[in-house]
Amino acid sequence: MPLVELRNVSKVYHLGGEEIRALDDVTLDIETAEFISIIGPSGSGKSTLMHILGCLDSPSQGTILLDGVMIHNASSRELAAIRNRKIGFVFQFFNLLPKLNVLQNVELPMIYSGVGGKVRHERAMHALEQVGMANRAKHRPSQLSGGQQQRTAIARALVNNPRIIFADEPTGNLDSHTGEAILQLFRNLSQEGRTIILVTHDPEIAAVTPRRIEIRDGKVAEKVDIKLAGLDRAPIPTAGDITSLPDACR
Amino acid sequence: MRAAEEIRHTRAQFGIVLVAGLREIWAHKFRSLLTMLGIILGVSSLVAMSALVAGMEKGAKEALVAIGGLEKIRVESQELPPDQRHLTDQAVGITINDVYALAKNSTLVTRLSPEMRLPATLSANGKTFRPWLCNGVWPVALEMSEHVIAHGRMINDIDDEMARNVCVIGTATRDQLWGSPEEIGREIIPVGETVYINGMPFVVVGLFQHYESEQDRKERLARELAPPEAPGGGVARDRGRRFGGRRGNFVFHLKNSTVYLPLNTVWMKFRSGLSFSGLGSSFQSVGGAGGATGDPRLSTLEMRIAGVEVLTEALQQVRNVLMSTHKGIEDFSFRTQEDWAEQINVFIRNARLSGVLIAGISLLVGGIGIMNIMLASISERVREIGIRKSVGASGADVFVQILVESVVIAVFGGIAGLAASFGLVQLLASVSPTENAPIVQASSLLIAFGFSALVGVLAGVFPAIKAARLNPIQALRYE
Known part of the structure; x- marks a missing residue:
């Protein structure tokens, strides 16, 4: 069974009497340990898709199964619990709480899952070690560089051991060198078996993931990079235009 | 799923x-x-x-407790109602006859205390003092007004019968004429001393206890217990005390400056027109009926009833008796402490x-x-x-x-x-x-x-x- 199953999901907004279909009949499966990018220009619906997959929003139509749990009609309270346990977010603007230090920021998700003080501290320190930030645990976000802040945010996303990590333009606010290091960190996490979904408008960044979900006007067009997916040694039955893929990404 | x-x-x-x-x-x-x-x-x-x-x-x-509680009723003389104005010269006022009539007929009245007020100036020891209240009373006034004798005795029936020149005074009068314990350092008990009331010599036979509010009592005790301080501080304290004493709770001050004389003494010595004092004429003119017969009117009549719960019935009973003795002329009114309690x-x-x-x-x-x-x-x-x-x-x-x-x-x-x-x-x-x-x-x-x-x-x-x-x-x- 796939980790995420989207079936005929649509999201409709009503703006001043006008109907906007941000997502139009999307059907999608995501397997455990996949490294996926969702790519599309702004206004394409990629943010809406991420919000729905990330339990920040509910679809207008369709069904979603996340880790075997139906979430398309869950209450906001249940969505909060799912976000807390099964989903980690990394944002473009890091979104750390400026009044808390690095350690307290990383502990934040565990506060809402009721983890006791000592375990919370240990797990937060462990997550900070994974991203190489353990030595900055007592620093405030304002005392850190952009890359360090993003590492902290990644540690926060990891700390509750979620099933999926969403990264929304994670390198968008970083210089290319730091951005590369952050992408490398995601690549490492992927190799450790984590499910990671990168949301970006930049095809160059999307090129690091084996599977790319391209969104245009709320509809999905999928492409799989055989080489990155490690499938180049065997024929694959999916998508017919694989060979022309690298060019298509540009 | x-x-x-x-x-x-x-x-x-x-x-x-x-x-x-x-x-x-x-x-x-x-x-x-x-x-x-x-x-x-x-x-x-x-x-x-x-x-x-x-x-x-x-x-x-x-x-409220200090002035006698809720069971007390005062009968005061009052101007006649408009429809009885023409009977003014027939109005007798409240007299001792009313007291006897009430004692005989009003079952709900347990105690009667007639009062004859005397505008008085007391002098002794080279000083003079005008007390708030100088009343000719019966001995029963002691219980009636919740007074307590600290030294000596209350005036008694024989004093009244013989119209003796005796009086009972309170601490305010004592303080004014002989000095307060705070000022002279020891308490003077003027029992046996002579005091001149409107020029007539009276013997002080009793002294009421000093009445004060709980608060004043605590302050006074604290002051007495406190060790004497430096002279400067002591003076300031003393002045504060006197200032506080003067503006003190009015009811207690009033009670402390009460002077009681036998009722008959007031009637015979001050209201008979045989006054020894030049002041006599001034209050004789107050009572129109003056002259050799004297003015027999009481200024107030206080009574205590069997209980607060029978207040209305008791008032009606007293009213009936008084209407009969006054020949239907309503020249009296009632004042109950209940009014006051209600006001409070x-x-x-x-x-x-x-x-x-x-x-x-x-x-x-x-x-x-x-x-x-x-x-x-x-x-x-x-x-x-x-x-x-x-x-x-x-x-x-x-x-x-x-x-x-x-x-x-x-x-x-x-x-x-x-x-x-x-x-x-x-x-x-x-x-x-x-x-x-x-x-x-x-x-x-x-x-x-x-x-x-x-x-x-x-x-x-x-x-x-x-x-x-x-x-x-x-x-x-x-x-």
């Missing part, structure tokens, strides 16, 4: 939420302090007002109401201040709320967080307000016109504190709901 309900949300631990709230308040120290100020004022004014009212109530009740109660109720109103308004204003600051606080923390929601805070978590901040501000304000209230009570005590020191009651402290917490909750609910309902997606995009 599992349903979403299987994932139970765990509420964030309260201790952590509390710490977060405290941190938030500490981060805006000055703002929080200003916000608390409203609650501080509200709580302290609530406590101080109720303390003030409690003090007044106690003082008033003491005074109305006054206390009004004072309490206005106090509660003032305190309530300040608490309301304090609450509005908290709500205002919480609304400002959440609108500058929209992004923080978005972040918290994105990592799994539910609406309830955010609600509790905002509510806790609001309640913490209010509770801190409440505690500070309780502390401030003691200062405010001291301040009020020093400027308040009555001698009745404010009494801080534990119950009022508790109520004030409870209200401050309640205000915190009420003020926090709306901002907390607003914060809890924020859409996480929009909150995260908020700049």
Whole structure:
């Protein structure tokens, strides 16, 4: 069974009497340990898709199964619990709480899952070690560089051991060198078996993931990079235009 | 396939939420302090007002007991009603005959005390004094007006029968004529001394005890127990005492300056027209019936009835008897302490109401201040709320967080307000016109504190709901 199953999901907004279909009949499966990018220009619906997959929003139509749990009609309270346990977010603007230090920021998700003080501290320190930030645990976000802040945010996303990590333009606010290091960190996490979904408008960044979900006007067009997916040694039955893929990404 | 309900949300631990709230308040120290100020004022004014009212109530009740309680009725002479004006020359006034008639016929009256007031000037020891009350009375007046003899004896029936020149005085008269114990360092007991009342010599046979409010008594005892200080301090203290004594509770002062003479003595020696004193003519002219027969009218007739519960019946009974002896001329009126007690109660109720109103308004204003600051606080923390929601805070978590901040501000304000209230009570005590020191009651402290917490909750609910309902997606995009 796939980790995420989207079936005929649509999201409709009503703006001043006008109907906007941000997502139009999307059907999608995501397997455990996949490294996926969702790519599309702004206004394409990629943010809406991420919000729905990330339990920040509910679809207008369709069904979603996340880790075997139906979430398309869950209450906001249940969505909060799912976000807390099964989903980690990394944002473009890091979104750390400026009044808390690095350690307290990383502990934040565990506060809402009721983890006791000592375990919370240990797990937060462990997550900070994974991203190489353990030595900055007592620093405030304002005392850190952009890359360090993003590492902290990644540690926060990891700390509750979620099933999926969403990264929304994670390198968008970083210089290319730091951005590369952050992408490398995601690549490492992927190799450790984590499910990671990168949301970006930049095809160059999307090129690091084996599977790319391209969104245009709320509809999905999928492409799989055989080489990155490690499938180049065997024929694959999916998508017919694989060979022309690298060019298509540009 | 599992349903979403299987994932139970765990509420964030309260201790952590509390710490977060405290941190938030500490981060805006000055703002929080200003916000608390409203609650501080509200709580302290609530406590101080109720303390003030409690003090007044106690003082008033003491005074009520001091003048004889609720069972006492006074009959006073009164101008005739308009439809009986033409009978004015036939009105006899309240006389000793009424007393005998009432004693015989009014079963509900247990005690009768006729009083004949004498405008008097007392002189002795080279000093003069005009007491508030100089009355010719029967011995029963002692119990009637709740007097206690401290030294000597009350005037008795034989004094009255023989119209002897004897009197019983209170401490105020003693203090004025011979000096107070505070001034001369020892207590003078003038029993056996001669005092001239309107020029006529009287022997003092008794001295009432010193009447004072509970508050005055405590202060006096404290003063007596305190070791003598440096001379300068002692003088200042003494002056403070005399000043305090003079403006002291009026009822007690009145009682202390009472002089009792036998009723017959007043009638025969002062109202018979055979006065030895030049002053005689001035009050003879008051009673139109003067002359050799004297003025037999009593100034008041006090009586005690069997109980407060039969007050109406007793009044009717007395009225019937008096209407008969006065030949239907209504030249008397009743005055009950109940009127006065009622007045006290109305006054206390009004004072309490206005106090509660003032305190309530300040608490309301304090609450509005908290709500205002919480609304400002959440609108500058929209992004923080978005972040918290994105990592799994539910609406309830955010609600509790905002509510806790609001309640913490209010509770801190409440505690500070309780502390401030003691200062405010001291301040009020020093400027308040009555001698009745404010009494801080534990119950009022508790109520004030409870209200401050309640205000915190009420003020926090709306901002907390607003914060809890924020859409996480929009909150995260908020700049």
